[in-house]
Amino acid sequence: MIRLFHLSDVHFGLEDTAALAWVADCVARERPDAVAITGDLTMRARHREFAAAADWIRGLGVPVTVEVGNHDLPYFNLAERFLDPYRRFRALQGAVNHGISLPGVAIVPLKTTARAQLRLNWSKGRVARRSLEACLGAIDALPSGTRAIVACHHPLVETGTRGKALTRGGTSALSALAKRGVLAVISGHVHDAFDILHPTAYGPVRMIGAGTLSQRLRATPAGFNELIVDEGGLTVRARHDQPVTTTGLDL
Structure with a gap:
């Protein structure tokens, strides 16, 4: 049996310190065997935000993999955003792994961010x-x-949450992943948990989203997902630091 904690949208710089203490506990x-964080580790990709995130990750004492989110690209330094947008994120490599291999299970990254796009809202997903x-x-x-569990920041298609991903290339990416029989695609970005099966020409793909550990709440309290992989498949439980009163979004 493999047990993973799936976190997302921690947003250091606007993090929920009580929620982070709860997760660390x-x-x-x-x-857990590993922790997977599916993007938006920081709020504005500031150096001090990445430094705080690295300190917190090191304190967990278990293998951690982090995918890049749209908030992890420079927000104020446009020259760096266009010339070397992932430089600050790469500085985390001393604290994290990029992709993790466990007995019988691998977390494989899929980048869904872009330094710029041919639309006004660059925060949305692109494969x-x-x-x-x-x-x-x-x-x-x-x-x-x-x-294989594929980890990305943006949901590859819409999932019925209040937040939207609007990921370009996501539908074709899901079809390619279905063809390879991936166990699931885990993501974040929308700040609420979800667990759905999305149909493709090659069969359904399970899409799993984690909520947020920041102050930027939407429909549900701060939380993360617990994933258990065993011979029976994949079991998911959304865990929150407060009772959930909103129906329809919890796992």
Whole structure:
């Protein structure tokens, strides 16, 4: 059995300190095999926000993988955003892993961010051909029998939450992932949990979203997902630091 904690949208700089303390306590007591954070680790990609995030991650004491989110690209320094948008994010490499391999399970990254797009809202998702090819190549290279969980920031299609991803290239990406039989696609961005099956020409793909650990709440309290992978498949439980009163979004 493999147990993962799936976090997203921590937004250091506008983080919920009580929620982070609660998660750290859960990790210390329960010792998951790994923690996957699906983007928006920071609020404005400031150096001090990344430094605070790295300190918190190191304190967890378990393997952690972090995917890049739209808030993790420079917001104020446009020259850096266009010339080297992931430089500050790469500085985290001393604290995290990029993709994780566990017994029989691998977390494979899929980048859905872009330094700029041909639309006004650059915060929305985009799956570039190169990013998809890198993800598919990593899946194809896995040892036989390894089940792949793909981790990205933006949901690849809309999931019925209040927040929207509007991910370009997401539908075709899901079809390619379905063809490879991925166990699930985990993401964040919309700040509410979800767990749905999305149909494709190659069969359904399970899409799982984690909520937020920041002050930027939407329909549900701060929380994260607990994923258990065993011979029976994948079980997901959304965990919150307060009771959930909104129906229809909890797992």
